[in-house]
Amino acid sequence: MGSSGEKVLIAAAKRGSVDAFTELVAGYRDGLLRFLVTRTLSFADAEDALQDTLINAYRYLKSYDPKWRFSTWLYRIAINNAARLRSVETIEIGDLSDEEAGPLEQCIAAAERENLWLSAKNLLNDEVYAAIWLRYVEDMSVRDISTILERSVSWTKVNLLRARRQLDADLNSEVGSNKSNAYG
Amino acid sequence: MDNLAKRLREDADLIEVAVSPELDDRIYASLQGARQEASQSVAATRRPASFWWASSLTGVAAALVLVTIVNLNESEPEIAVTEPPVQQFSIPRFNWKPETAMLTESLEQELEDIQSDLKKAEQAVKEDFDDIGVRALSEKGL
Numbered sequence: 001m002g003s004s005g006e007k008v009l010i011a012a013a014k015r016g017s018v019d020a021f022t023e024l025v026a027g028y029r030d031g032l033l034r035f036l037v038t039r040t041l042s043f044a045d046a047e048d049a050l051q052d053t054l055i056n057a058y059r060y061l062k063s064y065d066p067k068w069r070f071s072t073w074l075y076r077i078a079i080n081n082a083a084r085l086r087s088v089e090t091i092e093i094g095d096l097s098d099e100e101a102g103p104l105e106q107c108i109a110a111a112e113r114e115n116l117w118l119s120a121k122n123l124l125n126d127e128v129y130a131a132i133w134l135r136y137v138e139d140m141s142v143r144d145i146s147t148i149l150e151r152s153v154s155w156t157k158v159n160l161l162r163a164r165r166q167l168d169a170d171l172n173s174e175v176g177s178n179k180s181n182a183y184g
Numbered sequence: 185m186d187n188l189a190k191r192l193r194e195d196a197d198l199i200e201v202a203v204s205p206e207l208d209d210r211i212y213a214s215l216q217g218a219r220q221e222a223s224q225s226v227a228a229t230r231r232p233a234s235f236w237w238a239s240s241l242t243g244v245a246a247a248l249v250l251v252t253i254v255n256l257n258e259s260e261p262e263i264a265v266t267e268p269p270v271q272q273f274s275i276p277r278f279n280w281k282p283e284t285a286m287l288t289e290s291l292e293q294e295l296e297d298i299q300s301d302l303k304k305a306e307q308a309v310k311e312d313f314d315d316i317g318v319r320a321l322s323e324k325g326l
Contacts, residue, residue: 016222021215030201033202050211051207051214054214055218059222107201108198115195117196120192136196137192
């Protein structure tokens with residue numbers, strides 16, 4: 001969708017059109033759900049978080065500032081919703097045992113190698129994980145990521161670099177272990 | 185794109201997630217609900233034109249009353265603080281009829297005569313007072 005088309009839809013949705021809003025977010029829904037699956041404790045929660053995100057976005061669309069990218073604004077709401085949901089769940093049910101597979105594990109297609117996002121989830125904290133996701137999956141700029149996470153640009157840069165190093169090291173060790181297995 | 189970025193992108197694509205039609209319907213229904221809620225709250229806060237007319241007129245009337253009260257207070261004359269009138273007692277004037285003493289006798293004799301006249305006068309006054317008291321008591325029936 002072109003930015004002019006997006007502007008037209010935003011204007012119509014601000015006037016209350018649900019159809020215009022549905023069309024506006026159609027291109028973001030799957031990406032948002034995939035992102036939310038990595039940040040919640042169950043798939044149902046990810047769906048609830050997506051629903052809350054879109055409802056909140058519709059309700060507060062009048063406060064949307066066009067100087068932001070629409071996706072930036074949407075992800076900001078999604079992160080807040082996921083965080084709120086997680087804090088409630090943590091209080092209610094406590095930490096899940098290691099044996100229970102989370103929604104991310106359930107949604108990853110069977111592959112010969114381990115998915116790097118699973119390693120990232122184990123290695124990185126929530127904020128840095130989100131930063132890496134937004135940078136490499138959603139192609140967002142460092143400035144946009146810092147806006148979404150409410151962090152400074154320098155904090156975002158430093159943590160993206162650290163995360164890259166950690167994931168690089170993990171990737172190299174995986175390659176190394178594969179080699180050793182192959183030649184072992 | 186470096187190796188890590190490529191790998192992160194590929195692995196993200198392996199996360200198989202899509203919004204189901206049921207979720208889609210649920211979200212659409214929630215959005216419709218939010219729209220109705222918003223339109224109801226707007227309608228609740230929106231007031232008819234007559235309300236604004238009435239409130240404007242009330243405001244103007246209140247302002248006029250205020251201005252009038254302020255002006256009335258300004259034109260009201262100051263209350264003069266006057267001292268209560270002092271009751272003046274008038275001294276009753278007696279119609280004295282002085283008589284010239286005729287000093288025909290010796291001074292000692294004249295003095296005795298004057299003293300005798302004073303005693304007589306005193307006696308007469310006493311009798312008059314007694315008469316007045318007896319009359320007052322008889323009027324009261326005592």
